Amino acid sequence: MKYIFVTGGVVSSLGKGLAAASLGTLLERCGLRVTLQKFDPYLNVDPGTMSPYQHGEVYVLNDGAETDLDLGHYERFVDCKLSRLNNLTSGQVFSNVLFKERRGDYLGKTVQYIPHVTDEIKGRLHEVTSTSDVDVIITEIGGTVGDMEGHIFLEALRQFALEVGRENVCFIHVTLLPYIKAAGETKTKPTQQSVAKLREIGIQPDIIVCRTEYDMSDDERRKIAMFCNVEAKNVIAFRDVKNTIYECPLDLSQDKIDRIVCKILHLDVPAPDLTDWQNYVGRVVHPTHSVRIAVVGKYIALQDAYKSIYESFTHAGAAHDCRVEILRIDAEALEDPKASLDDIFQNVDGILIPGGFGNRGIEGKIKAAEYARTHNIPFFGICLGMQIAVIEFARHVLGKKKAHSTEFDEKTSCPVICLQEEQKDLTTKGGNMRLGAYVANITPDTLCSRLYGQLTISERHRHRFEFNPEYRAEMEKAGLVVSAVSSEQGLVEVVELPGHPFYIACQYHPEFQSRPTHPHPLFAGFVAAAIQHKQG
Numbered sequence: 001m002k003y004i005f006v007t008g009g010v011v012s013s014l015g016k017g018l019a020a021a022s023l024g025t026l027l028e029r030c031g032l033r034v035t036l037q038k039f040d041p042y043l044n045v046d047p048g049t050m051s052p053y054q055h056g057e058v059y060v061l062n063d064g065a066e067t068d069l070d071l072g073h074y075e076r077f078v079d080c081k082l083s084r085l086n087n088l089t090s091g092q093v094f095s096n097v098l099f100k101e102r103r104g105d106y107l108g109k110t111v112q113y114i115p116h117v118t119d120e121i122k123g124r125l126h127e128v129t130s131t132s133d134v135d136v137i138i139t140e141i142g143g144t145v146g147d148m149e150g151h152i153f154l155e156a157l158r159q160f161a162l163e164v165g166r167e168n169v170c171f172i173h174v175t176l177l178p179y180i181k182a183a184g185e186t187k188t189k190p191t192q193q194s195v196a197k198l199r200e201i202g203i204q205p206d207i208i209v210c211r212t213e214y215d216m217s218d219d220e221r222r223k224i225a226m227f228c229n230v231e232a233k234n235v236i237a238f239r240d241v242k243n244t245i246y247e248c249p250l251d252l253s254q255d256k257i258d259r260i261v262c263k264i265l266h267l268d269v270p271a272p273d274l275t276d277w278q279n280y281v282g283r284v285v286h287p288t289h290s291v292r293i294a295v296v297g298k299y300i301a302l303q304d305a306y307k308s309i310y311e312s313f314t315h316a317g318a319a320h321d322c323r324v325e326i327l328r329i330d331a332e333a334l335e336d337p338k339a340s341l342d343d344i345f346q347n348v349d350g351i352l353i354p355g356g357f358g359n360r361g362i363e364g365k366i367k368a369a370e371y372a373r374t375h376n377i378p379f380f381g382i383c384l385g386m387q388i389a390v391i392e393f394a395r396h397v398l399g400k401k402k403a404h405s406t407e408f409d410e411k412t413s414c415p416v417i418c419l420q421e422e423q424k425d426l427t428t429k430g431g432n433m434r435l436g437a438y439v440a441n442i443t444p445d446t447l448c449s450r451l452y453g454q455l456t457i458s459e460r461h462r463h464r465f466e467f468n469p470e471y472r473a474e475m476e477k478a479g480l481v482v483s484a485v486s487s488e489q490g491l492v493e494v495v496e497l498p499g500h501p502f503y504i505a506c507q508y509h510p511e512f513q514s515r516p517t518h519p520h521p522l523f524a525g526f527v528a529a530a531i532q533h534k535q536g
Contacts, residue, residue: 001129002265003169004138005157007205009145009194010176014211015248017070019174019238020140021077022249026258028078029272033134036074037086038067039121040142041149045091048433056304060460060512061086064436070140072308076515077249085131088124090149096120113152121156122163136265145173146197158202170264173198173205174238177212177220186214188224195228204229206264207257209236234260243285244314246516249277280516283318290323291349291530296368298361300328306354308511309382315519316527324527331361334368341371348377349530350502355383355462355509359408366392373503378529380522381505383463387417389495389505390467393480407465416475418468420491434461438486438508440493446483447504448494451525457484459493459508466507467492502529 004023008016017038024034040047047055048066059072065084075082097120101111109116128137141157143150161169175191195205208228210216216237225232236255241247252258258272293313299305313324327348333339345351351372353365365385369392372379381389387405394403394416405417420434442448442455449455472482472492484494484506497503506522514520 001134001164001168002136002267003125003160003164004136004172004261004265005161005169006138006140006172006174007145007154007198007203008141008143008174009198010178010190012144014174014176015238016140016142016174017068017073018245018248019172019209019252020138021070021073022252023172023257023261024074024078024080024138025249025277026253026272026274027136027261029274029277030258030262030267030269032136032267032269034078034136034138035080035082035086035128035132035134036071036078036138036140037082037088037124037128038070038074038140038142039124039153040068040087040089041147041153042089042142043091043094043149044089045095046087046089052299052305053302056302057307058462059308060435060462060509062437062458062460066435066462068142069304069307072311072512073245076311080134085124085128088121090152093117093120114155117152118156118159121153122160125160135267145194145201151201154198154201154203161203167266170207170261171203171205172207172209172261174209174211177210177216179213186212186216186220188220188227191224192227199229206230207234207236207260209238209252209257211238211240213240215239236260244281246277246281246284246314250274250281276517280318283321284314284323287317287323288321289531289534290325291317291527291534292325292327292347293350293352293527293530294327294329294345294348294368295352295354296329296331296334296365297354298331298356298358300330308509308514309352309354312511312514312520312523313527315514315516316523318516319519319524320527320531322527322531324530329368331364331368334364335361341367345371345375345377349534350378350380350526352380352526353382353385353388353505355385357384357407362388362408366395370396373497373500376501376533378502378526378533379500379504380502380526382511383461383507383509386495386505386507387465387467389503390416390475390480393475393478394471397478397480398474405465414471416468416471417465419464420466433464436460438488440484440486440508442484442494443482446481447496447498447502447525448483451504451521453521456487459506459510460512461508463507467495501533502526 006020028034046066056069058066059069063083067087175194179186221235224235317324365388394400400414403414403416404412406415437458483496494506510520510522
């Protein structure tokens with residue numbers, strides 16, 4: 001097994017995850033089998049209880065693990081199916097160590113950071129090694145070198161490199177090259193100091209990846225190489241891409257990072273064949289037409305809160321030779337009595353309501369769903385978006401003005417959305433929703449069946465509340481079609497409205513399984529409907 005460790009310096013949000021995922025793309029196209037993982041130094045066991053404003057979206061894996069959004073990049077850029085083993089946090093590490101101490105596993109020894117905590121971190125690397133049928137494991141270390149909470153992870157990696165042999169390990173350090181506009185210069189000093197901090201810990205990076213607005217000059221490359229003790233060719237420029245993050249592998253390939261990594265790891269493989277990736281990027285960058293989709297959510301201010309949804313639109317757009325322009329609409333703004341929905345949704349070709357928690361903006365989302373239904377605008381609801389569609393239908397088609405979800409009104413007299421039975425006795429919040437992949441059966445001759453082209457599907461979930469089955473017969477009689485149910489419990493998974501140009505909503509999160517060259521069928525169908533709407 002070969003190991004690549006990706007660290008970051010100077011500032012956060014440098015794009016370490018994209019750098020790691022892009023390198024995975026290149027190595028995979030060299031013929032290597034690759035998997036990726038993320039080590040996060042925060043003390044939360046997982047990001048499941050974090051606000052999207054703080055952490056961005058929570059990405060859910062097939063096995064139900066709630067993980068960092070970077071794992072979404074990993075699965076989209078590399079052909080790998082990840083599990084809870086591919087995300088490790090300080091919270092998990094310390095929980096495991098303390099559990100073992102209470103159980104008596106340490107046989108009376110004093111439990112210390114070294115060796116017990118570092119052994120727990122190294123143990124995860126060995127576990128992924130033993131359970132993964134791959135050639136290379138790429139591990140991204142969250143945070144910034146110099147952060148107190150990340151130090152123990154770096155110490156564990158230093159030890160691990162010695163144990164498995166330095167010839168089997170490649171350290172890549174991602175740093176910032178700031179451009180000082182007033183001076184007209186790119187400064188290398190932050191990179192030098194960040195690498196110096198890493199070397200204090202005992203880690204000498206093999207490759208330095210420099211995030212930069214502008215290309216590096218040869219002088220800057222040589223200067224960084226000299227002060228950071230690497231070869232000049234191992235100083236890689238990671239430039240700002242112009243159109244899409246899927247250009248990142250192509251950008252990194254310019255400096256032949258894959259060739260350098262393979263040489264360091266003694267891997268004799270051919271250069272990457274990027275033909276399919278270049279073709280995909282070409283379709284993204286040079287579409288012949290476009291549509292405008294309104295995303296009505298409560299975390300609109302943060303780009304990363306709905307990251308997988310936005311990426312799914314990129315995938316679906318490329319499949320239809322179409323650029324999807326996203327109009328971000330704060331659901332609370334629609335609750336203003338003075339708000340004109342005709343003005344807000346003017347020139348919109350589709351409306352999507354994503355998932356979320358809490359009652360802020362709920363009435364605005366219901367207004368958006370009603371507007372899409374009554375104005376024949378293609379509509380797509382995801383998770384909470386499906387529940388919103390059901391509430392709106394009950395209120396305005398069935399005439400049940402008090403219809404609501406018990407999540408937002410526990411005493412509602414018409415709970416068309418209610419808490420799942422298995423959730424009612426839970427008193428904690430973390431890791432106990434309906435999580436991960438579940439199989440569902442699709443009703444034949446429905447929009448859902450036509451989009452999927454099959455009658456059995458497996459999709460990833462993250463929710464506590466569900467369609468209340470007591471109201472199903474009444475709603476179906478009024479025209480709402482239940483077009484998919486879970487195979488185990490019969491829970492309603494998809495609803496749709498026949499006769500509408502495109503109106504479908506699902507309880508699961510299809511965005512977690514969309515891929516660049518394999519867009520999710522629901523997103524692809526939604527974009528196709530938006531194109532038809534625009535064309536009249």
